[in-house]
Amino acid sequence: MATLSTHPDCVPVVSYRFGKGATDVDTYVRLGGYESARKAIALGAEGIINEMKASGLRGRGGAGFPTGLKWSFVPKQSAKPKYVLVNGDESEPGTCKDRLIFEHDPHSVIEGTIIAGLSVQAKMGFIYLRGEYRYLLQITERAVAQAYQKGFLGKNIFGSGIDFDIVTQTGAGAYEVGEESALMESLEGKRGIPRIRPPFPAVVGLYGGPTIINNAETIATVPHIFRIGGAEYAKLGSERNGGTRLFCLSGHVARPGVYELPMGYNLKKMIYEVGGGIANGKQLKAVVPGGSSTPVLTPEEIDIGMDFDQVGKAGSMLGSGGVVVLDETTCMVEFALRTMKFYQHESCGWCIPCREGTDWLKKSLTRVHEGGGVDKDIDNIRYLAENMLGRTFCPLGDAAAMPTIAFVKKFRKEFEDHLEGRGCPKHRAPQPEPALV
Amino acid sequence: MADVTLTVDGKKITAPAGTLLIEACRAHGIEIPAFCYYPGLSLQAACRMCVVRIEKMPKLQTACTTPVAEGMIVATESPEIAQARKATIELLLGNHPLDCPVCDAGGECELQDMTFKYGAHESKFVEIKQHREEQQWSPVVFFDRPRCILCYRCVRVCGEGMDVWALGIQNRGAGSVIAPNKQDHLECEECGMCIDICPVGALTSGAYRYKTRPWEMSHVGTVCTHCGDGCKTTLGVRRSNDGMEIVRGDNRDKSGINGDFLCIKGRYAFDFANRDNRLTRPLVRQPNGRLEEVSWDDAIEFAANKLREIRDTKGGASIGVIGSNRTTNEESYLLQKFARTILGTNNIDHHRTADYPAFAAALKNHPEASLRDIASAKAVLLLGNDPTEQHPGLAWQIRTNVRLNQARLYVANHNLIKLRRQATQFLQIPEDGYPGLVAWLAGTDAPLDEDKNAVAFRDALRKEESLVIVFGAEFRGHDVSALLQLGAAFPNVKFACLGDYANSRGAADMGLYPDLLPGYVPVASSAQFAQEYPSLPAQPGLNLIEMFDAAEAGSLAALYIVGANPVARYARHNEALHKTFLIVQDMFLSETAQFADVIFPAANLYEKAGTVTNTFGDLQLVKKAADRAGVRTDFELIVRLAAALGADVKKLVPFSPNSVRADMGQARGAQSGEADRHGVWLAAHHLEPKLSPFDPFAIFDEIQRLVPAYNVPRLDLLTGNDQHLQPA
Amino acid sequence: MSTLFSPALAARFDKLVTLYPLKRSALVPMLLYAQDEIGYLSDAVIAEVADRVGVSELEVRNVISYYSLLRTKPAGKYHVQVCTNISCMLRGGNEILDHCKKKLGVPNKGVTADGVFSLEEVECIGACSWAPAAQINYDFHENLTPASIDKVIDDYRAKSKTGATK
């Protein structure tokens, strides 16, 4: 169903086996599958972590934390069992990459999980998929079953004397459960409320045991790192940002799609060449570079390399690799509102600033968009967002606040155009009764 | 743990490593605001009110989750922090109804206080607030959703604290809501802890709501009149047209031996005091057989004359006296002294609960555990009883200790009592199996060697270095001494003996026995009483049952019953009492009172001052909170009877300056603040105000002289600190 | 033990609780699979699931109410979930939603009189690069236009006669 898009600049690493029937274990093996796991067994824990560090791989879930380093935090000795947890909850608006991996190459996730397990002597891994991805769960369950048949999972994997099991798990609709500690709560059969940190998962995670948690793409990349070598992989990307990643181009581009491009690939080029420019010959108004939680960039700000450091310098974040392109016709207030509607809907409700803040922001933005806005609203919206920032229990609050601040900062004029009962110039939305002041 | 030193607001403080910053600050008088943090309950970090600035940390940190660290530099107040807290409150108030004027919590609301402190006066929001109808979840629990700030205290105290788990959190985001276990109502123990712990008016009490405003009540901290734990309850009282009416019971300042806890009885069961069917006029049975109201003087004179006549013609031995489990120590003491020295009888008893005499005898010099000790004991062995039902305060202390200190609990019981859920070892035994278990544990008998559980239980128990042994009324006589002998084998052991009712222990300590004087001194060897008790009958008297038998046989001419209802309890048939001249002091026309010839309307424990002793031997002050026009304390009534009998009241209640230390004015209860301070000052300067014979504290002096265990620092007691007694 | 579920599902549940270090981990999947078979999470289902994973019904309700896919009221046989989140919105997600409302004659979260369809506006379903998109039960339908969603819905209506749920 969902397929990878290609362009001459694409470098297929994670997507190396996409569209080649690799969901079947034999095909996967024929394409060199499970060789990396064997290498990893030979290398041993230390060796694996060194190779990972050499690859310069940084987490594809959003934060971009160096994966090798993360794995090295797991204590060697532990009274409780250790676990590997694959985060396939993919829910950040603008992001649809993990879906392709599970659909085309589930064994790469399984193999990556095994290698992660080897690096910390974990005996069990979990692959957590968002509830909406039921068909992917079925594909993955089948792949896991095959891996067991082949002796790649279970007792004495690859005849190494090592045991490793994988359990697949489905979510049931909750963005917050993508947050690593909330994910663990959910996997333990609870409400997806994040945990107090420290302690961090690497020390006290799933069932209280030391836990490696990584995004599905991060894990799927691991076997490929051992296939081509860490150093080689690093070279594919930019400074301190090894390799390639799947970018999800969406919105007003001529050729939306998921493309695998080198880290540091120029954003402008990505939009105008890979994506074929703005659809229907319209002008570009703004770009959300890394999923809905990343601050919006204006056309003047997009001549940058797409890696964690450069996008950071530009005042935004690479995030989950969801590049959302907005053309001149887009109403930024509506866009800001839709973004906030999402966070209001997904806030777990645990902490006051996020629970109440997202709710009030949604209400205020709705009113402004519909023409009920008053002067002080614009500053209030910014005041609220700024008072959420850095004050919430988990980063969802920040994810809601950061883009909002950017929208108001960079597109204040559009907000002002909505005031005094005018409502959205684009929709001329029906005028609600002006709210009581 | 080792201490660490840190700097808070420029001040160097030290605290044990691992202490939470918020606690370390509180310990040094630096109050950090918090809604969701509650000492002893699991951490939430949800309200974000406790944010502070810690050097070298990027963001504001929550003091409720940050352990202190060596060299940490902390700011707890700054414009930045004030702004953060202000914003949080603004967000809360955004949807919080400002119905404070009609909210029960008004004046006692943490959100009000915070709003006042951080001043979020202008509302930033023009949206209309979400209104939702209030829900009644149970007879006592009402829930007002828009008022809820989601601090989750109620959920935790119900689950972690009470082990009831009747409250949950449902939905998510702005839709999050506290939910009861039966969807639209609660099925629980109705302890009211959730209401008590709610920082706002979201959970309110059906017993109190809309009755008054907090500042219209006087708040009198006294001791619960129900079970033997002696929890501190604070009664909110208000003037009514026939005295001072109790409007509310709660655990206001959490300073009592019950810590954070108060059960359904301590909280709500004060209504008996306000009932209309209370006796407020003395009643005397007329020749026509009917009870009629007469004046106090006539009633007292009538009763006294009859008693004098019987004593002088038939002798003291023909008179019986029955005391109470709910009167003060002073009253119990006075009653037995009155019986022995003025009526000249040892026929005195009360409704016995635990076998305190056997306990006292066996204790010798082993330490007895106070209720406070239970909360910190390394290990607890619980034999018999069901504290969850019979001693809720004890059950709370045990659960808390297990939860917070990983104390080990060993439970042996003939029922599957709820506390087994906290037990490291639980052993179910036959109802008559307690002596056998003790013998086997002591190794003097071997019936249980086959039982794997029992063996595991014994082996684990034997490893304990330090143990508190708590046992129920299943143990009597020799079984008690056998148990204490077993206990003595442990390196470091304390004991507690569980009995019902607010002052059963006091009644026992004060000698409401036919054969035992105050302090369990046998009637036979009464030397030390000689000076204070001029004439003392040498023979032990009749116990309660024997008195009724005697009454039936026609050989008991008079019976004086104070605050007891034996007819209901022992279902003794009427003839017994028809032949006997019966005087009853009670609040109501009880089954027993109905046979009485004279009935005196009595005050209850909430309407008098004095001391009570809980079943753990913790001595506490009771303060007069309520008042009912027409009733008198048992103390006053005994004294008046004595006077009318022609006795020398000064001898009965030695209130002459030379033998008395001080009246602290407790008798004035709710209005006693002034007098207290005055009295404390007097005592501190060894000065002595004039006293009346109706002042319980005059007789308390004598108690302290004659019952060494009760000789505790008077000032500590009178300033409201519970005092643990040495074994009597 | 008597069960509300088909033998196959019951057997699956028996196994599920054994897979994890903690029984309770089976709760979320169990609820979702139960809902797939029964249509929604009735009081009876909640009671049985609570029993199977060994937690109180209150706990189960707390969990259910947290997850947006779980429901305690019946939905249509085909649950039409239209994404209107940013990427879809930019490419006409709202128009698709409005179109579905008209076509099915129900508002957001409504169920058609015959109980065949229900409609819901949902958050990002991971089809951003193929927007606008919708999910019917678990099946994705992407690059939608009013015309194409019409056809999709008609196909399901036809299928509903045959009783297939996919």
Ligand SMILES: Cc1cc2nc3c(=O)[nH]c(=O)nc-3n(C[C@H](O)[C@H](O)[C@H](O)COP(=O)(O)O)c2cc1C
């Ligand atoms: C609100 C929130 C939602 C998140 N959702 C996801 C998600 O859907 N998928 C994901 O891989 N990481 C998500 N993350 C990031 C995870 O918390 C975690 O950092 C990540 O899975 C680590 O993997 P990585 O190091 O490979 O990036 C989310 C974080 C937050 C705060």
Ligand code: SF4
């Ligand atoms: S910021 Fe607070 S309310 Fe929001 S998702 Fe995180 S914990 Fe929940």
Ligand code: FES
């Ligand atoms: S008290 Fe620290 S967050 Fe609530």
